[in-house]
Amino acid sequence: MGSEEVGNKFTWVIKNFSTLQYEKIYSDPFVIGGCKWHLLAYPKGNKFNNCLSLYLVVDDSRALPCGWRRYAQFSLTLINQLTEKLSQRGEKQNWFNQRNLGSGFTSLIPLSNLHAKNAGYLVNGEVKIVVEINDLEVIGKLDVSEESEEANQPLKKIKLDDNDAVSIDSLNEISLVKESIDVNGFQVLPSQVESVRRIFEKHPEIAVGFQVKNQHLRKTFMNFLVNVIETLCQSLQELSNEDLVEVDIALTYLKDAGFKVDWLEKKLDQVKEKKEKEQSGLSSVARLGTIEEELQKLKHMVLDLEAQLQKEKAKVLAARAPFSFKDVVY
Template identity: 30%
Template sequence: MEKENNKDKMFEKFTWTIKDFSKLDSHKLYSEKFSIDDHLWRILIFPKGLKNANYLSIYLEGVENLVEGWNKFINFKLALIDQINHKMTKTGETEHQFNAKSNDWGFARFIPLDELHNPNNGFIVNDTCIIEVEILVSKLKHENEVDKTDNQIKDILTKHTDKPLPKKTFTTVDEVVDLKGLGKIEQDFYPLLEEVCSRHPSLLNSQKKRTLEYVEWAFTALGRVLHFLKTKMVKDMDEDTCNHLQILWEELETFKFDLTWLEPHVQSALSMKTYMERSVQVKKLKENVSSLEMETKMLKEKIIETKVNLEITRRELTKISEGFVEYNLDDGLAYGG
């Protein structure tokens, strides 16, 4: 992410001060609406966590009219301010393509609740909590032109044009890939897009009557899903990661590609969450079985040892009991006649 005070890009910040934090009884809480980069936003928190998880959850939410054409890709960071030691402020940076179907993004497990409420930390002082969001705003002329009006974006996303796209060739330029006539795509997506487009020419053909901006977003969305599947491991597929993939997939579906070849791979990746959960259970049960088997083995050996000792003791008892007359120990000792 670009840092503050860059001549082309800068962070714009909104600060939300929440008083009487301990008295909050709602499951979720919204900040007031605020405008950054000509868009309306608000912060959403779950003070008691999601689904009984012991974490504070924080999200940024777009609050446009949420019509089909609303679309905004942004980089942003959320911060929970440490009011005692600012250097200990908790921050999280991320990026997301906000649209009508996916209008919020953030962190389900931003900070453990016990750490949040720990009086030794400075996250809650005088029963007041402070949360900030900083959104990266581009000042580049091209980006300003693209974002001038929502109507332009609606047309890009929902309408066809009569102007066909020029013939496309893939060439690498610095940190982006220029799909000539289609716009710039991240370099990491280049080999993946090149491979799937050679295997599935319909991907290119399906976009011939779309605007240049639409096609750029479409192939960026496809590149994100492909890059996700290429770089993630089975062990990475926890709940948050699966939710992220689901959002990327739903965004990609809006661009009307023929994705019958890709959907099985996505669904398989999404099923990894269930697999990972069962894998943890299986591992734990295997460890329990191994422990019980070891305990059983030790008990069997102990039983064998005890039986041997019992037999030895019986033999010793038989031997020493020969010719032995037992007396009542409470009888008196007789003497005289």
């Protein structure tokens, strides 16, 4: 794979794209606006559709200070190497934080279009992707000093200093520390105590490889883990395909930090399968609704026919009824 970083743009060249055997691949880290990022792609698509999925992801979030946040307006473009006008471009804006490390597009382009002969997206086995970040707001320290980023930097950027970050986030953090309870060496909120204890009860070795000593970071990662589990506990109607991709990204970061989350990856696969079945069954659900509507119409027709039948019976009985003595006399 190759890459090129210029100003507020980064170009990722993926070689031998057609023969890649990986479910997901990562670009080299790059720096834009003093912040480190990387790209994440699903070259074979995902279980929900046969499309190229592509995301912009914060790189090495463990090194960022507690309370960090980034707001970015960005675009991801699959370059058409024959005709630039046919390039597939998606634009997005997003707040990145410890709970939301990545953002992008689940269905940038159908894989059939990408691999089509002479389509221009796959040339000499290579795919080119360009990310461009135009507006960036950073709360907390930059990954790289601004001096090293001055050259070729047209990026419109707002940087809030540490005091600003403290005024917004750290007061909340301080209040949370006072209310925290220690569970297996992690400071957690009272509302999370039962959940965290349950995690360690079922998976006692989950944090054996997690070597971070800073209590703020330990709490952040544990909160992150709990949020991932809570996300998987949502109903299928609430869970979007993007949510499941973000969980996938989150699990990668937890693994990189030293957590043993293979059991969560299996649960994620199960949820993906259920989501796939739900989506494939939507047509059946719609058909059920149509059948129910038709059945209701038939029931109304039956009731109308029964009412007409009773009226006709009454007329027949009235016509057949003999005169009474009083009718004859009078």
